[in-house]
């Protein structure tokens with residue numbers, strides 16, 4: 283059978299959770315381009331935010347999320363996120379996710395920029411792994427069809443409605459069409475755009491590129507979050523040192539051994555990620571070093587080994603005992619706030635098309651995501667998609683957002699006579715150097731010209747690496763052009779030539795293939 287009620291592309295938290303809800307209502311196919319567990323979800327450490335502490339409330343969680351988003355959050359979407367959090371987390375518990383407890387009560391920790399302890403975690407710092415393993419086990423035991431090594435390569439549209447997806451079996455090279463009533467993109471972000479990244483190899487912006495090519499709106503691509511503290515050891519792949527380590531009292535020191543965060547922000551180590559990441563970059567520049575240090579040696583060894591067993595064991599495997607020695611860290615690419623623009627029911631502007639998780643832009647993160655809100659966003663808006671598909675046809679009109687958004691097309695750029703050869707390492711270095719933590723008009727223009735030239739040279743894709751490279755180049759263009767348009771600094775987007783936040787830029791940048799300027 284090649285026709286399903288729901289086709290879900292992706293098997294991270296968003297895809298698997300939606301599949302488990304959708305199977306109660308109809309037939310479900312999950313396509314995933316690697317094995318079921320290849321995704322970012324399994325790397326999540328800190329946890330999932332939900333206001334359930336005795337001094338906490340959804341309203342406080344709302345306020346913290348809005349503050350982090352730096353004026354660009356969609357307030358209505360954030361209310362939904364914080365109000366519906368507890369119900370969705372109850373679903374995860376029902377599916378069997380073993381959140382950590384003490385004396386029968388769920389334990390909550392505090393992370394940077396959260397005013398209250400509200401982060402639920404599992405296995406200490408192995409939250410994502412527990413979520414992924416639990417949900418994938420449930421999916422395998424449900425009557426849900428899962429096709430692994432199956433890469434969605436094109437969205438099928440007929441008479442303006444999405445009717446399915448074309449997909450490549452990357453083991454056999456065969457291409458099949460799958461039809462459905464509801465197509466849900468849950469393909470994750472685009473973290474492989476950058477040279478230093480915490481993201482899995484599968485996170486190559488595919489859903490965003492496919493949606494854009496099909497005519498969907500793509501929003502907020504200039505907002506990419508860099509995580510401040512990622513292990514920087516020669517020859518070791520970037521490994522995240524969770525925010526929660528600073529939440530529990532970890533201190534940042536420069537290579538000269540001096541604590542520097544109080545020089546940059548009153549909240550010091552607990553400032554938002556963008557502030558901490560930029561402060562580290564400046565401190566590394568000042569001290570001519572490619573790293574700083576995170577110090578937890580003043581915390582009890584028991585706290586470190588029980589609260590962060592995963593980080594402790596990983597570092598120990600690299601010959602570093604973090605209870606006794608400093609942890610070398612530097613920022614790395616981490617999370618994409620932008621993506622396929624959806625309304626509060628996860629609907630894109632094309633009938634039949636939905637997006638959830640990191641690939642979607644619901645507007646809850648604004649210009650900067652609050653830590654531990656992305657796993658939450660995946661389930662809250664994932665559940666709404668399934669609720670939406672239960673509502674009687676005809677489809678509702680898309681909600682008009684209160685925020686102002688301006689549509690653009692990707693501009694034509696003068697073709698450069700000579701550009702570096704296009705390959706993944708060159709793309710990742712270009713993005714890291716020119717479109718990274720600190721940007722400028724000059725660096726962005728250089729990148730924009732090279733990317734436009736690369737796009738004109740892209741080969742017709744036939745296998746997974748070429749599809750992924752093509753998708754990354756398109757996402758890189760969307761990000762660079764948006765960053766060039768936004769002549770201000772806000773949240774995670776920082777321009778050295780426009781360091782101020784400007785009221786006239788309190789609006790969103792939306793790209794659409796056929797947009798009218």
Ligand SMILES: Cc1cc2nc3c(=O)[nH]c(=O)nc-3n(C[C@H](O)[C@H](O)[C@H](O)COP(=O)(O)OP(=O)(O)OC[C@H]3O[C@@H](n4cnc5c(N)ncnc54)[C@H](O)[C@@H]3O)c2cc1C
Nearest residue numbers: 292293294296315322323326328329434470639640654657
């Ligand atoms: C190291 C790390 C730590 C993090 N810690 C936290 C945390 O503590 N709390 C928090 O809230 N967030 C955290 N995040 C962010 C969070 O993990 C992600 O935003 C979230 O897991 C995204 O889930 P997802 O389901 O949208 O995508 P993913 O989990 O990335 O899954 C995407 C899926 O789509 C599939 N796919 C992609 N393209 C295609 C295609 N063309 N065809 C078929 N399949 C495709 C992939 O194979 C994969 O299965 C962290 C992220 C990282 C990298």
